[in-house]
Amino acid sequence: MTDKLDRRQLKTKQLLREAFVKLIREKGYEGITVSDLTRKANINRGTFYLHYKDVLDLRDHLKAEFHQGLLAIVSHLEPGELFKAASEGKVYDGLVRLYEYFDAQADFFEVMLGPKGDLTFARLLKDTIEERMNEKIAKITTGRKDVLVPPDVLIAYMASAQLGFVLHWLQTGRKQSPRELAQMLxxxxxxxxxxxxxxxxx
Amino acid sequence: MTDKLDRRQLKTKQLLREAFVKLIREKGYEGITVSDLTRKANINRGTFYLHYKDVLDLRDHLKAEFHQGLLAIVSHLEPGELFKAASEGKVYDGLVRLYEYFDAQADFFEVMLGPKGDLTFARLLKDTIEERMNEKIAKITTGRKDVLVPPDVLIAYMASAQLGFVLHWLQTGRKQSPRELAQMLxxxxxxxxxxxxxxxxx
DNA sequence: GTGATTAATGAACACTGTGTCCATTATAAA
DNA sequence: TTTATAATGGACACAGTGTTCATTAATCAC
Structure with a gap:
């Protein structure tokens, strides 16, 4: 995955990444060109093509990075634990860890998921939450007859809800601590x- | 709003609108060009510019249309009624009407909100739901001390959730009736x- | 139906951005 | 210091943009 990179390559990628986030903030994600990026990053336009196929390719690489980070946390969440903690009036620690990640990477997430950002990233996050929930919830409901709502429907509901929940928090100045967020959820x-x-x- | 239009103009707009939905289905929303649209619609490229500024302008006009349709329904929803119906084991009729609208316009919504679609449209819908809820919920919670979760946070949660709920339904073949959907929600x-x-x- | 009106067409324009070269220069690694 | 390779600047043909204009064709009002 992480090929050993020349310092020069690292620097170029870093510059492009910063230019990308800046440009989203300034003029919105839609319509960012390779020329925009290389102008902003102060590198040669040809250099861009030594690293990425086009703007979408750069975007997808960035998305994948944060996707990995999120996966590492989400894969440990257990809905059963959440229910148990909730019924005892406690906070589920897994959730706190999740929100701490968003808090730590807030700069990126805020721009990327914001009004000018790239919404395919939001979709990726939602799908990630959804997949993971599917694995967990499926176990619980197999063979049961008393479910009022089919699990897949409910998972779609919850995945979107949780993303919207975090998004609102990111876009209103992150007024609550990760623990308070977990408490509310x-x-x-x-x-x-x-x-x-x-x-x-x- | 609806200026009286020449048949020719109506036809052109109709062709462009169909070409737009087709192109999203075929090659995805990102990267649709004016040339693509006019080729697909079999009209002169110059003609496009007699009606729209650019592709985003066309998109925004389409969005606005369906936005209006949705507003007309959402503005009648009353969370209090929903709670009342729920506690009596009934289905809130306002919800049924909302899902009937999505059902009727499913072709458009499915493509537009689907994996290849335009996610800014999803955002618009979410914001619409959110605004309307804000008006309704604010009345209920003002002056109360026993709210466990601030209304704005909860509204963000619910708005996203409900959109995700409908989206899942649209993208899994609309297996439930609008009434069943309302029941589940x-x-x-x-x-x-x-x-x-x-x-x-x- | 006829004539006036206006939408659509086709062709041209300058312009911006794309993706790909290549020879040259600069920088990092051994 | 030598060797490798990343970055540069300039060029290229090409695609798409947005605009203009004279010409053709369809619609509307009478």
């Missing part, structure tokens, strides 16, 4: 959104 | 995702 997951926001049975 | 909203999928307190 636990409430919503356990009680359901309606009761979590204060609707009361009467 | 009601369960999730009322019980929370964990209990809805079958986790049990013990």
């Amino acid at each position: 636990t409430h919503i997951m356990y009680l359901g959104p309606l009761k979590a926001v204060g609707f009361q049975a009467n | 009601t369960h999730i909203m009322y019980l929370g995702p964990l209990k809805a999928v079958g986790f049990q307190a013990n």
